[in-house]
Amino acid sequence: MVDIAAIRTIGLVGGGVIGAGWAARFALAGYDVRMFDPDPAIGRKVEAVLGNARRAQQRLLGALLPSEGTVTIASSLADAVATADFIQESLPEVETLKQRVLCEIEAAARPEVVIGSSTSGLLPTSLASVLTNPERFVVGHPFNPVYLLPLVEICGGTATTQATKDTATALYTACGMQPLQVRVEIDGFIADRLLEALWREALWLVNDGVATTSEIDDAIRYGAGLRWSFMGTFLTYRLAGGEAGMRHFLAQFGPALKLPWTKLVACELTDELTEAVAAQSDEQAAGIGLREYEQKRDDCLVDVMTALKANDFAAGATLKAHGDRLAARQPVLADDPLLMLATRVDAAWIDYNGHMTEWAYLKVFGDTTDVFLAKIGAGPDYVATGHSFYTVESHLRHVGQARLGEALRVTTQVLGCDTKRLHIAHSITGAAGKVIATAEHMLVHVDSSAERSAPMAPAVAKAVAVFMQAHANLPRPEFAGRSIGMPQS
């Protein structure tokens, strides 16, 4: 298996919806991307997807996001893949086209580099049959939008080595994805077989005039779709079986397998059906543009995944684990002994005055506190043991402004502590090097199950003492201990 830590540059071939989504997924995970696509508009298209992705990932992970990698539009396929440490192909689903381009990729790539394919359902053994080194080829099938949906199906051909699969699995995981090993090589893998069955039935319903595209979408999103977002189909039906579980469900609904409840033959995609589906889809979209719908989709996905994160379940568990990994990897920023966090002003943080909004400052201060807590051994692992720090009081001062995209640096100074309390101060410095906001916080250490204050664990208290000692000779910030007031008017 390739050492994941050595992977820096990703070569992408094909820049459609999936390829551009990969560019955003990799760049926002900190990898440099080199993309080739003969489309002259490729730069603009990738930039549009990257803009959506940046906005969504900022909302999802905030200050935990690593420094964004570069995205370079390469002048040729060889230029994209020659220096790449991992390659991902995302061409249309035409087997001969994919095979031809995979040969070109293989010729230009370094010999040990893994080549992934985004195919939705073509067989890896067949795709790799034209390669000299099929052992380094593997399917990594993602789902749109690639920069948000966690699922990626990993499927090797007969020649694919375990090391190749492990490399792809580790890299996708490092990007926040949820790899699913497809153990049996089969057309459509697992997910697209299920999607295709539902999709073909949906086309029949339109074809036969039973329901419109809008009615069919409603039949999904107000019902089973809500359950599918975190439980899938079998666990859902197990619960539908009531106290007797899956056996009871099968006994009760087994006979329905004999009922004429699906057409179960593929529908001919005639010109008439294409026109009907497209026209109904236009009507359903109600004149709302693609970008607007994409942002609505991304907002819903971010909020659904964030909601599931609160339950540490399904895609929310993936997100939580990814955030924990990123938090553990926050660089030790040694050029300033107090520096705790570096971030950038996100579009979602801008208010109607065009400035960074009030609550966003507290979000940055809160993220800074989280980084500090991780450094003293009181991060998520510690919280899982039933102890935590709660902020009981905060005093914020706004002495300057921050604008969209501005780089912010946050420093932290420990002002005081006892066995249960922690008194800290943060300062946010803007791009011009001036302090734009300060915060003073009092945190209390609690036993979460008892919901009352309790002494810190010895290791945490010791780590706090190290900070206290390091900060002991620093001047106390002039803003510490201040209160809010004004002369009587």
Add this chain to the structure above:
Amino acid sequence: MVDIAAIRTIGLVGGGVIGAGWAARFALAGYDVRMFDPDPAIGRKVEAVLGNARRAQQRLLGALLPSEGTVTIASSLADAVATADFIQESLPEVETLKQRVLCEIEAAARPEVVIGSSTSGLLPTSLASVLTNPERFVVGHPFNPVYLLPLVEICGGTATTQATKDTATALYTACGMQPLQVRVEIDGFIADRLLEALWREALWLVNDGVATTSEIDDAIRYGAGLRWSFMGTFLTYRLAGGEAGMRHFLAQFGPALKLPWTKLVACELTDELTEAVAAQSDEQAAGIGLREYEQKRDDCLVDVMTALKANDFAAGATLKAHGDRLAARQPVLADDPLLMLATRVDAAWIDYNGHMTEWAYLKVFGDTTDVFLAKIGAGPDYVATGHSFYTVESHLRHVGQARLGEALRVTTQVLGCDTKRLHIAHSITGAAGKVIATAEHMLVHVDSSAERSAPMAPAVAKAVAVFMQAHANLPRPEFAGRSIGMPQS
């Protein structure tokens, strides 16, 4: 159509997972329920479902929930339906059984009462063929858990009147559901045709040893299931088509309809397959019990729907509209002259401790300040004239905790002002009536283009003076003017 406002009592026949779910849905919407089921354990089973439902609906709607109706276990079918204003049948999917019981229901019910059936896919014309008055029969097909999922398919037979469909639609809507009119009478209606196609393909994957129940669920819930929860299949694919939309998607993936991506013939449910599915499902459930999974499912559903509500989209739009209807029925909150804002804890505001996170409090306080500024004539229109208030200092105190979905009330008191400055205090009160956080803010009035402080416009200054005068005799909050500090350790 029956006057919905006159409906008080719902007669339910059949108390399985679906019937008990209806009992909870109706009772929590304020209707009295009379349930008949010959199962001697029916009372205990309904009570268990009602317990889950109460917990989930509380989290979903909180203080907006109306007074719960009564649930009575009737001694006979006639006893359940004779006094009912609406009847819902939820028996197993056996046509002859349903027909026999529907005749008994018709004989005991008042003649004008609508009879709904929960059938998943049997045809209403056929079910009603045995009735004397088939015009009052209609299918209202819900989804498990009935007390949470909004979808209910409405399908009439050839004899069903529009008034019957309208009555069912209005009643289900009043319970917070999202009725979908099935215009063409077809086996499986719309939703179950789609679910059945996916389900049959899933059974093939288990049958052929391609994937386990757990892997299949993962293939859904980490990918397409997340999208299906708010967009369905056609709108999702429209976006996957990129800038060229649905026509491009059909051109690109139309050929895949010819690929062997589903089995598309019904799978024989052999004893071996039943055993394989049940055993894999047991392993997947990992010893976690039904009730625990039901609560996890309900928590996820509540949080996903709450997250979608923030986007006013799909099931979130249904929930928001239902909440707005319920709120319109609440008394005007005239009991507190300082009340500025009422809101609810959003899923995105929850931290890894499961509590409302720091920055979210400042968001609520900031929103409250915005409401106050709008009241004194300094809202967005005023900002557009080049003047604005900037918050220069904030002092927050956290004295309690808020949980997902909790109703919050925020009061505002003006503490002081001069020509350029405004000193205000906010308090957030949680569902239990206790203050959980306070804020003290100093705002400075600025000329935005000059970026310096400037006197307020006369109309704004006058509006502030009105608040000052109204609040002059109120006690000053004990938290005003405080500073943060601790005894030296």
